[in-house]
Amino acid sequence: MTVTRHQRRTLAASLAVVAAFALVLSTVTPAAASGRDPRHDGHALPQLAPARPGTLTTCEALAAFAHPRTTITMVERVPAGTLTNAGAPVGEHCLVRGRMNERTSDVDGQTYAIGFEARLPVQWAGRFLYQANGGIDGNVVPATGSITGGQLENGLQLGFAVLSSDAGHSAAQNPLFGRDPQARLDYGYAAVGTVTPMAKRLVAAAYGRGPDRSYIAGGSNGGRHTMVASARYADQYDGFLAVAPGFNLPKAAVAQLWGAQQWATIATTTADLETALPVEEREVVAAAILRRCDRLDGLADGLVQDSARCQRVLDLRRDVPTCADGRDGTCLTREQKRVVQRVFDGARDSRGRALYRSFPFDPGIVQPGWAAWKFRNSVQLDPAAVGFIFSTPPADVGILADLRAYALAYDVDTEAPKIFASDDVYAESAMSLMTPPDPTDLGTLRDRGAKMIVVHGAADGVFSPDDTASWYEGLERANRQRADRFVRYFEVPGMGHVRGGPATDQLDGLAAIVAWVEHGDAPDRIIASARGQGNPGGVNPDVPADWAPDRTRPLCPYPAIARYTRGDPEDASSFVCRGRGVATRGH
CATH class of the missing domain: 3.40.50.1820 (Alpha/Beta hydrolase fold, catalytic domain)
Structure with missing residues (x-):
């Protein structure tokens, strides 16, 4: 049996974890014993002792x-x-x-x-x-x-x-x-x-x-x-x-209903909101994101590490091809671009007040899971949660007959404030009990x-x-x-x-x-792997065919990002975590 690089790394990591878990320490490290964090003089935090098997x-x-x-x-x-x-x-x-x-x-x-x-x-x-x-x-x-x-x-x-x-x-x-x-x-x-x-x-x-x-x-x-x-x-x-x-969560659920209403304006049929932005058109957007942002971290590898900078340099109107003669899967109409930008900028009421945060543009929008949340759960799962769990008072049971209609008719101006409301029966608002x-x-x-x-x-x-x-x-x-x-x-x-x-x-x-x-x-980086073909934990079908199936990358503590230095572009050891200034998103 061929052992992949991923499996060798996993075995070594697992053995190290098992050994660490089995070890019973009777002493603490010198740093912990001194009660000081060397990076923050005078602001030491307690060090908890290890568990005993x-x-x-x-x-x-x-x-x-x-x-x-x-x-x-x-x-x-x-x-x-x-x-x-x-x-x-x-x-x-x-x-x-x-x-x-x-x-x-x-x-x-x-x-x-x-x-x-x-x-x-x-x-x-x-x-x-x-x-x-x-x-x-x-x-x-x-x-x-x-x-x-x-x-x-x-x-x-x-x-x-x-x-x-x-x-x-x-x-x-x-x-x-x-x-x-x-x-x-x-x-x-x-x-x-x-x-x-x-x-x-x-x-x-x-x-x-x-x-x-x-x-x-x-x-x-x-x-x-x-x-x-x-x-x-x-x-x-x-x-x-x-x-x-x-x-x-209540804000996010309200934003889902608001988003469904935006997609409905450009969907070719409201019975299928994904017709607003099907996968081939999401691939066009993803390609534009990669053209502008993939190399910002020093390597074109299908991943946007410097997301904060990407939001600043990406312009949908300029970077995504505009359809001249109707939608054909290679471009977006001007109205599509306006709706996509509006959704990513975040849900707002009729006065322009934010209901929820913006979303970053990322090439991962091509995945089926993204579409499921935006186009299906937004008119199936989220309306029920908003109506019965997050609104005070709850909605009438009759909305169950057509949750899609409830979502598309939801008035954020009058209904969204109900996630902050309470009364004699519901003493805590949804925003109080859920957050x-x-x-x-x-x-x-x-x-x-x-x-x-x-x-x-x-x-x-x-x-x-x-x-x-x-x-x-x-x-x-x-x-x-x-x-x-x-x-x-x-x-x-x-x-x-x-x-x-x-x-x-x-x-x-x-x-x-x-x-x-x-x-x-302290985790200065966490090594993460792709789940390509042969992965023992289950294959992720979204892993691109041109990636090594066991590609690794360091996940960096925010706001640092993984930047390529030199070496195997499929291996985390070729990347360093850099950049400690507080980032802004640009939305």
């Missing part, structure tokens, strides 16, 4: 586990190899399922509960991981600790005790659970706060002691859960890994030595990386340009929502956050 002491007896308002519904041992990930067996573990806070709603008469699942490995790393799930929740997905695309080792394989939950409602109750005030709160933040103490007690019952280190991680809505937890529950977690975080209370006030996280890594694709079709970059710039200002001591943001060129796109979207975020939290190894 342990062994599962009981499984079946967890059927009798007792915690207030908690019912255990199933306990069983899962033999090694029953589950696999990236072609490798997952070790033996104990599976526990249950529910918390079962109740009957006074509003809609539905029965609600917080369903959960925990998987507790026999060989334990001493760590707990809350696996925050995406979408509008409602499902207890397998608690394996799979967070990012093509993850070669999930949390369970790395020895985490992992828990996932449905955030307080079932899939059958989507999206109408939004009519119940408590279900809204659970979805927004309360389920995480409720389940976390129970989960730690369950871990203690299984191993004879609680976790030394606790982490929360997730993508999309799971990234939002993670960022909310960084503000609300920073005393409960030591490490936070947020991927494509929709931390302003971090103060996204730039992470003092508790910082001062106790906790850390956070945020990752976002530059071609995300629903949650704006400009919004995430703006948040990080605000965090920097609030911390005198020293936020990188405890939070780092990494933008992934070409990557779509959570994963996919013409991108190097395979990265080991869990190992990176553990190394930073427990060993003080």
Whole structure:
């Protein structure tokens, strides 16, 4: 069997991670022992001690586990190899399922509960991981600790005790659970706060002691859960890994409806909004982006690393061919260009006031996932979320008969303010319960030595990386340009929502956050791989055929970018992270 360069790197990295996880340190590094960060004299942060491995002491007896308002519904041992990930067996573990806070709603008469699942490995790393799930929740997905695309080792394989939950409602109750005030709160933040103490007690019952280190991680809505937890529950977690975080989710959902209305003005049929900008025309735009921006980082390789500069130098009117005799797939009409620019500039009301942030132009717009968010989810998923979960009061149930019509008729002037509204029934607005209370006030996280890594694709079709970059710039200002001591943001060129796109979207975020939290190894770069043919974690069909299937790139902490120096253009070692001045987007 031929071993690719990617597989050799992965094996070496995995062995290093396993060795680090198995090591029990009785001392700290000299820098940590001195209590000083050499880059920030006089502003040292605590260094948390590493987790200590342990062994599962009981499984079946967890059927009798007792915690207030908690019912255990199933306990069983899962033999090694029953589950696999990236072609490798997952070790033996104990599976526990249950529910918390079962109740009957006074509003809609539905029965609600917080369903959960925990998987507790026999060989334990001493760590707990809350696996925050995406979408509008409602499902207890397998608690394996799979967070990012093509993850070669999930949390369970790395020895985490992992828990996932449905955030307080079932899939059958989507999206109408939004009519119940408590279900809204659970979805927004309360389920995480409720389940976390129970989960730690369950871990203690299984191993004879609680976790030394606790982490929360997730993508999309799971990234939002993670960022909310960084503000609300920073005393409960030591490490936070947020991927494509929709931390302003109600605003983003409103922007989706607004965007659908813009696309409808140029779609050849409103029954299929993708006719506004089908893939062949998106390829024309992507080609223009690459012509202007691909070499800004020193190498023409199909990736735009210097995104901030790209936004300044790109001009759709000039750089994209204009159709002279109608649309033929090789050009855009002037009206198409105006609509595309309007959508990327960000949603606005009739008075020009911003409803959500801009989006950066990136060649990753060619991917099917980008189109799914812009042209289909915007008239199927988002209208239901806006109407029932984010608006106060909720919309009439009748809108379910035609969500597309609701989206296209949505009046942002009168309806968008409802995401900020509250009343006697819904005491917290959607923007209150769905977002971090103060996204730039992470003092508790910082001062106790906790850390956070945020990752976002530059071609995300629903949650704006400009919004995430703006948040990080605000965090920097609030911390005198020293936020990188405890939070780092990494933008992934070409990557779509959570994963996919013409991108190097395979990265080991869990190992990176553990190394930073427990060993003080701040991530100056994270090596990411393409998932081309033969990738053991699953092939990404968006990887271009002219790339090496195991291409690697360094992801650089914002606002630094990866710049080519010399060497193999397919290998991350040929790039350096440069540029520390605060970037602006130009929108």
